[in-house]
Amino acid sequence: MITDFRLRVFKTVADRLSFTKAAGELLISQPAVTRHISELERQLGVSLFLRGNGAISLTRHGEWLLDYANRILDLYGNLNDAFAEEEKRFCGEIRLGASTTIAQYLLPGILASFKRRYPEIRLELFSGNTERIEEQIAGKRLDFGLIEGKASRHSLHYEPFMDDELVLVTSASNSAFRDDETTLEKLRQLPLVIREAGSGTLDVLEEALAAKGFSLQMMHIEMQLGSTEGIKRYLYHSGTFAFLSVQAILDELTQNKLRVVEIEGFEVRRRFSFVAMHGQHGRLVELFKQYCLSRHNIKL
Known part of the structure; x- marks a missing residue:
């Protein structure tokens, strides 16, 4: 899979606001995360994070870079999808959010069988209440989600599950x-x-x-x-x-x-509904969505 790992490190730190959490998620050491961020700051000639009192936050330049990183990494995802289509194979990453009931009682079985069917696709699940999932998708920290309740944000696209x-x-x-x-x-x-x-x-x-x-x-x-x-x-x-x-x-x-x-x-x-940003329907997201529907398209 083609990607820019240094940008991915930056995005993970920016999303988690923690070097330690980013290192654990990326399966690399914390000093390695620090080196990647320092090299980005050296190349760009700006500071990307404010550090102090055991916490970090994005600088103005860091917020700019996060916006570009989201768009660039999305393009890499589209590139990988295009070539995977040619080879009839699926690989990449899905950042999925699910409200509590769905995450606890519906998704575990789906995720396990999906992983067996598509072992090269990495799934990352974030669980929280509906409001929190919508916030994470609107902030481009998640690719899409499954939520309870009604559509509440005009900036998001909702489909029935x-x-x-x-x-x-x-x-x-x-x-x-x-x-x-x-x-x-x-x-x-x-x-x-x-x-x-x-x-x-x-x-x-x-x-x-x-x-x-x-x-x-x-x-x-x-x-x-x-x-x-x-x-x-x-x-x-x-x-x-x-x-x-x-x-x-x-x-x-x-x-x-x-x-x-x-x-x-x-x-x-x-x-229960699928939710994503308008116009963002990546191939892997669509694949997982159809997989969910084929197994749990239940009407009362």
């Missing part, structure tokens, strides 16, 4: 509540655990409630937690309830750790 449903669940051992069904009015009295602000799960729940004339402010919110796994474990040790993706609780339902409580006349459905 698959449908999902949020269901109300509680611990199977919650002896204080044994009903299999409830109503929205009764839901207001139940202690809820919800995701953090910026979560696609929370945004979808708020929208569904609003469509029925309710809001989160009308609910009894006991706790906000930053991950689905954290919420599940909180449910095990309390009499609380939470809206979680059906994709995230399949094992817990089978193992009788959690149970679903139906809500009369209320469903929370959402769509």
